[in-house]
Amino acid sequence: MHFFCSAATSLFGSLTGVCFSAITETELLGGRSNDKTESRADLLKLLALFQKIPVDNPLAVLAGDIVRKYDLEVPDAIIAATAISNNLVLITRNSKRFRAVSNLKIRSPYYVIFLFLLLLLG
Numbered sequence: 001m002h003f004f005c006s007a008a009t010s011l012f013g014s015l016t017g018v019c020f021s022a023i024t025e026t027e028l029l030g031g032r033s034n035d036k037t038e039s040r041a042d043l044l045k046l047l048a049l050f051q052k053i054p055v056d057n058p059l060a061v062l063a064g065d066i067v068r069k070y071d072l073e074v075p076d077a078i079i080a081a082t083a084i085s086n087n088l089v090l091i092t093r094n095s096k097r098f099r100a101v102s103n104l105k106i107r108s109p110y111y112v113i114f115l116f117l118l119l120l121l122g
Contacts, residue, residue: 018050021082023075
């Protein structure tokens, strides 16, 4: 993981405007690989490059509406509400899960990597 984190830090360190929901941090830290101190430290170092958006009351209310209306699990609803309320694009490998949520902009990470490579290759 340490090599991956160094490579990811180099790749993403120059990006601006990249945000993530506090619930995303919770989900990532819940992974078994974070039992290893080095892996956990690498993850936190990578996340520190980006802006964490906390879950506040208006976001929680919107997430509750999303749970009820679209039958999403609470963590996914919080992530969707974070993107909607901050006018952000949600980057996810599981776009099918979020597709029904109105006003949510979704992109595949593969699409984002493709665009990034186009920019690099100019």
